[in-house]
Amino acid sequence: MSFLNVLKARFLISMKIYFRYPVNVLMTLFEPLMWLSPFYFMGKAFSVNGRIEGFEKYTGNSDYIGFMVLGFMVSAYVSMIFWSVGFSLKDEMRQGVLESNWSSPSNRIALLLGRTLFQFLATTFEVILIGIVCHFAFGFTVNKNILKAISFLLPGIIGLFGLGLFVASLVLIAKEAGPIVDITNSTLNALSGMAFPIKVMPRGFVFISMILPMTYVNDSIRALLLGQTPLMPLYKEFLIIVISIFIFWLVGSYAFAKVERKCKELGILGTH
Amino acid sequence: MQSLRVILAVAKKDLSTLFRYPTWFISVIIWPLIFPLLYILTSFAYAGPDKKGLIVFQKVAGTENIMGYIVIGTMVWMAVNITMWNYGGYLREEQLRGTLESNWLCPVNKFSILLGAGIISMVLSIMFSVIGIIEYRLIYGIKFTGNLIDWIVVFLILFPGVYGLGMIFASLILWAKEVNAAVNVARGVMMILCGITYPIYIMPNWMQALAKFLPFTFGIQAARDILIMDKTLLETAYNLILCSGEGIIFLALGMLIFKLVEKRVKISGSLERF
Numbered sequence: 001m002s003f004l005n006v007l008k009a010r011f012l013i014s015m016k017i018y019f020r021y022p023v024n025v026l027m028t029l030f031e032p033l034m035w036l037s038p039f040y041f042m043g044k045a046f047s048v049n050g051r052i053e054g055f056e057k058y059t060g061n062s063d064y065i066g067f068m069v070l071g072f073m074v075s076a077y078v079s080m081i082f083w084s085v086g087f088s089l090k091d092e093m094r095q096g097v098l099e100s101n102w103s104s105p106s107n108r109i110a111l112l113l114g115r116t117l118f119q120f121l122a123t124t125f126e127v128i129l130i131g132i133v134c135h136f137a138f139g140f141t142v143n144k145n146i147l148k149a150i151s152f153l154l155p156g157i158i159g160l161f162g163l164g165l166f167v168a169s170l171v172l173i174a175k176e177a178g179p180i181v182d183i184t185n186s187t188l189n190a191l192s193g194m195a196f197p198i199k200v201m202p203r204g205f206v207f208i209s210m211i212l213p214m215t216y217v218n219d220s221i222r223a224l225l226l227g228q229t230p231l232m233p234l235y236k237e238f239l240i241i242v243i244s245i246f247i248f249w250l251v252g253s254y255a256f257a258k259v260e261r262k263c264k265e266l267g268i269l270g271t272h
Numbered sequence: 273m274q275s276l277r278v279i280l281a282v283a284k285k286d287l288s289t290l291f292r293y294p295t296w297f298i299s300v301i302i303w304p305l306i307f308p309l310l311y312i313l314t315s316f317a318y319a320g321p322d323k324k325g326l327i328v329f330q331k332v333a334g335t336e337n338i339m340g341y342i343v344i345g346t347m348v349w350m351a352v353n354i355t356m357w358n359y360g361g362y363l364r365e366e367q368l369r370g371t372l373e374s375n376w377l378c379p380v381n382k383f384s385i386l387l388g389a390g391i392i393s394m395v396l397s398i399m400f401s402v403i404g405i406i407e408y409r410l411i412y413g414i415k416f417t418g419n420l421i422d423w424i425v426v427f428l429i430l431f432p433g434v435y436g437l438g439m440i441f442a443s444l445i446l447w448a449k450e451v452n453a454a455v456n457v458a459r460g461v462m463m464i465l466c467g468i469t470y471p472i473y474i475m476p477n478w479m480q481a482l483a484k485f486l487p488f489t490f491g492i493q494a495a496r497d498i499l500i501m502d503k504t505l506l507e508t509a510y511n512l513i514l515c516s517g518e519g520i521i522f523l524a525l526g527m528l529i530f531k532l533v534e535k536r537v538k539i540s541g542s543l544e545r546f
Contacts, residue, residue: 023453044470046325054322
């Protein structure tokens, strides 16, 4: 079966399941309110005359809502990749179809990515909704550099798909997705400055943040869309993001191939 | 007696499943540490490099122990969150496995099945809270006030509300067949309204009025009074009474909704569908 046919088939499955439970779409309107309200009201508790001076010293301006919402949008993509890759495996284990799907003569990476591809489109739609909801709820606005910001975001997401393969290998070994996906996803989001400028963390953590490409995705997007001060010149951030694509894909596909081979040798794909 | 056997059998079965996938233990250790850290570091970011902004927040929150203020809010939220996922989603999980209908056909009280499921989430909530408090004391250096008995009382008064809400959602999920959305609504409402990281009077008046209908708003305040503000049980009696009173109403509502949904799914024959 060709790579594209597998992608198409998996894309359709994913789409059918998504639209089968329409409440999920409605949740998109509610989730940004749920996750961002604690930060929004906490910001209010810190503000004097609508300004948070302390925050300005870290980022260059007082737009903490823009900072949070953009971080939340990027984290939506990170979560989408980790959850859809990790959980598609666990779901198929539970439904008892993983072994039969993997017995077919199709590329395993295409099997995994096909489901994620639809989720990517759905997440993009959701991110637009998040922007609209946050505009009305919290007064979120950005400037006109949207296309430039997308050119930083896209390579970051492509790199993350490679990291997703690594997470899939862990799920295959542990036969459980929840804690693995939850912790890697949250840690990556936190360390890459989803909710706060990375400079507030202790030095050891700042060092880890500086080697994560998502830190530069968050930082460059905020610099472009909110006019906040970036960690380094934007062309350098772009270069780091692009290099990370190769590293993540190399490590991810190597780990996945190794674990898949081991699972086949042991014959444990059907058990969970 | 028969109900007790059912409760124990369900709890034993779930305990075996829990230990079959030991990765949950990583969550128990790591989640209490990293979840409040997001809010703690955000508060540091708002406070600025010289931490001057903390004075503004301290005035609003009424305590200098800002880290303690945040970890208590998030700790209660996590206890509700675990219960919602494990307990609220229990019947749906059985439905997905294809075992719900066969279990339902057994000549036992269906409510006992739900009670048995509650034991595991109770064990997990207790573990999360105990490990959390130890980690906050040792790693974050947060100083807690009050004594063990006061802490246990605060923990116990949260239970009726948590399980009442869990029961309502377990029943509604059985009918609506969608866990994620239901759990997100429950924990989201709590996250927005109950003041897990800020005092509720920062919110607009209409939101404050809504917050007062949730037992967790008073539960979190009582926990803060006892654990960081060195108040006695008597001094926070108002919060304790409202938290447990509203919790009991939630519990009664949960039992009622469970009975209604049980009847409805039997008539429609939709127990095995998902």
